[in-house]
Amino acid sequence: MAHVNGIKYEDVGNIFSLNFIKVMLRGTGQVMFQNSTWAGFFILCGIFWGAYEEGQGLVAWGAVVGLLVSTLTGHLLALPNKDGDQGLWGFNGILVGCAFMTFLGNTIFSWLALIFCSAMTVWVRAGFNNVMAPWKVNSFTMPFVFTTWLFLLSARVMKGMPPEFMSTPELPGNFSSDLSLAFGDLVIYWLKGVAQVFLINSWVTGALFLIGLTLSNKWAGIWAAIASAVALFIIIVFRGPGSDIANGLYGFSPVLTGIALGMTFYKVNRLSALWCLVGIIATVFVQAGLNVFLTPLGLPALTAPFCITTWLFLLPLFKFNVKSEREVDHSNWDRKKQEKEKEAQEAAEAVK
Amino acid sequence: MAHVNGIKYEDVGNIFSLNFIKVMLRGTGQVMFQNSTWAGFFILCGIFWGAYEEGQGLVAWGAVVGLLVSTLTGHLLALPNKDGDQGLWGFNGILVGCAFMTFLGNTIFSWLALIFCSAMTVWVRAGFNNVMAPWKVNSFTMPFVFTTWLFLLSARVMKGMPPEFMSTPELPGNFSSDLSLAFGDLVIYWLKGVAQVFLINSWVTGALFLIGLTLSNKWAGIWAAIASAVALFIIIVFRGPGSDIANGLYGFSPVLTGIALGMTFYKVNRLSALWCLVGIIATVFVQAGLNVFLTPLGLPALTAPFCITTWLFLLPLFKFNVKSEREVDHSNWDRKKQEKEKEAQEAAEAVK
């Protein structure tokens, strides 16, 4: 048995072990970049609370199935256990589960497709990360977005898994920007913006997510809160669609961008905070743009706006040095990637 | 004159030599990954039979012109003769020819565009392959898909080459999943699924293709047959569009994925067979998803679902070792690529 930092990696595949539960919870946390069982626990509680509050309990069970299937798939494919142990196999799968049960009818075929798609995210992630490795970026939740888009589109020509809860395809046109701006309502929109990361429309869920994030790392909680608030301000000022704003649909992508740029890929400092704020604002426009782009297909943007914007802000490879000359810190998030980079650097130095 | 393995490479450009005809036939075979004149011969027979059976003989002549133009273009551009000799210049061009005469009206401008687009696939392929080389994948038939999409879209604003036989652009909506499931009909759908690789709607053509594939390599025939059958099963079970299924439009991409994953890029063994089956199933959903995505444009998906799915299954760079420790075998399909990889590996080793 291999031991690294006291973690038994072989346990990942033993679904009756306590460690497996921890891995599942870390997978839940990793959607928001938290390698933390406590974050995962609170997020999962939030998902169950919100799903049942909405009368859509299946969304929560879809999440569990997606998480379980993708984690096991990583094990079956014998991918590096270090990734699995950090929950990096499961975070796309749990989102697949939420999305399928949010948008598709509850049929046996929807569940079969959910299982297939969750599993697929694991090797799609491996492939995407191979493609992106030279530029030191990661595929984030794009494996979830890409595969789920294909399956949700498929549902429109498959009566076996009907797209019951998806929008009707239509040409971009009129919309109403009417929205209550009472303080209490704004707080609800703000919290729902956080909750919608997992496609949950509940302010309680948003609050639980913020608690989980803060327990994992205070800056994660702070940036999630800031991001949802800033995004809400921008989209209200630019007078976006009222009902979407009220349901938090302009908040979830900026929340992820905020956590990514604010504390995951850059050290927390004044310059990176400014960069992160700019990124949060940009995400609002990317979200609006993608929403319109997908209107003729009646397809949700999912977390694509976060992925695209965060890539746009990481790809220039800017380093925001502060007095102490700290460099870009890709943190502990993805050890495997760091090792690869290190090898590449050593190879490059060997050349010189 | 350069001789490699007894083949006179300079002959590629001599259109009156026997070798040139062989090169053209190999180009036909390469659409299905077969560097084989016999496979090409049977496939070409299938194209002519099916085209005339449908009363669209021009499709077959379009194929010949596309094949000829693209093969000559490779020669004119002085690309490496080894590629040309294996038919790797012509396989995109022949598909361009089939597609243009399937979807566009028979005008002088359609033919001019066909010639231009066939030629263009040759350098687009060179460019795409350069882009993809670092990840050890190939552009497959994407040069055909990409350029043909652009020209077919163009046709909608050019009265000179009217898009007479393309679908009307419409928002995704209702469809009928009615379909006869009589055994004889299922066999016809299954064979048409193979024939549609070249946009031919004829079960006889499908049978000729299977014969040609099997003559080249029994596993090519076996995987093509399995892939069309599995795809048919999946799309019927998920209750897809009846008329599309009956015309074999859910079969052709899985057939190509099956040949690619089942015997071209992996050694034939139990693990790779399982991987290939998963790939075939995934292709069905990618096909359905792309079909819906392109509905507002009235554009056919062509072989894009095969390309996308096969990339998704090759990019993780999994090696399915069996007892004898065999590794991923990129076979004899693209010698040039292998040589490049070898050089890259040697360079990498030199660094260490």
Place this chain on the structure above:
Amino acid sequence: MAHVNGIKYEDVGNIFSLNFIKVMLRGTGQVMFQNSTWAGFFILCGIFWGAYEEGQGLVAWGAVVGLLVSTLTGHLLALPNKDGDQGLWGFNGILVGCAFMTFLGNTIFSWLALIFCSAMTVWVRAGFNNVMAPWKVNSFTMPFVFTTWLFLLSARVMKGMPPEFMSTPELPGNFSSDLSLAFGDLVIYWLKGVAQVFLINSWVTGALFLIGLTLSNKWAGIWAAIASAVALFIIIVFRGPGSDIANGLYGFSPVLTGIALGMTFYKVNRLSALWCLVGIIATVFVQAGLNVFLTPLGLPALTAPFCITTWLFLLPLFKFNVKSEREVDHSNWDRKKQEKEKEAQEAAEAVK
């Protein structure tokens, strides 16, 4: 203060210096690959003339603001001054300014978005160029296209910046190819084709652009003139949409392709001229195809057809040697890139 070739790089950020004005003019020229203050001056005159002639003076002021903001952003981000000095920070920003004021209503929020988007092009360009560097191509005006697409789409769900002058989203359908073919009219279409590079619908502007180009480099003027003429011929012969042709909307992308392939990235010789002509023709079809693709969104193709086509023609990395064995010349256009390549080559040689 750093001096290279007698240029004070630190001056880029001093907006009251004469050098800053030169940098702004070079940024204007760089849209058409001209590192020339005189080209920039004539182009800017053309923009002002055309904008006021059309009664849309704001387009010219948008251009100035976009240029200013993006140039200052490059300075604030402390990007390599050599780039800024050549106008490579500003050329995307000026196009953002033209596009926003052409398509959006004149509100405070449209201007805020214009400023934000202009700034964003600078780091998006840095990121895109990092991505493309391994294949020795540049992002061209794609940072402008990509970010502007997102913001223009956004405008459809933001009442704060209404898409007043954008086309109505509709499914691709009927169009009229009626067009006056009188010689005088053809000359006007031809000159408007040049002017539309900056979204200006004025033949005087086109003439001013041609003068500016020719002052910078006679081949730039010649290829721009040839490209607009050839594109006009092709789209008329294929009977494209009459009103678009009359407004020069099929000319601007080919003009950019012509300058790029004809004299910027290849030495001027007979073979590269042939290659350039093929590229110009291809651009017409890419333009038509993208126009149709974007119809359901009511989104303009901007200069995407130029970017895509030029990439397709550069990525094969063909070298058109003439007697004197000249090689592909990426000219003086982007010194930074060349230096990177040189370093890469030296590293590669060190390996051997």
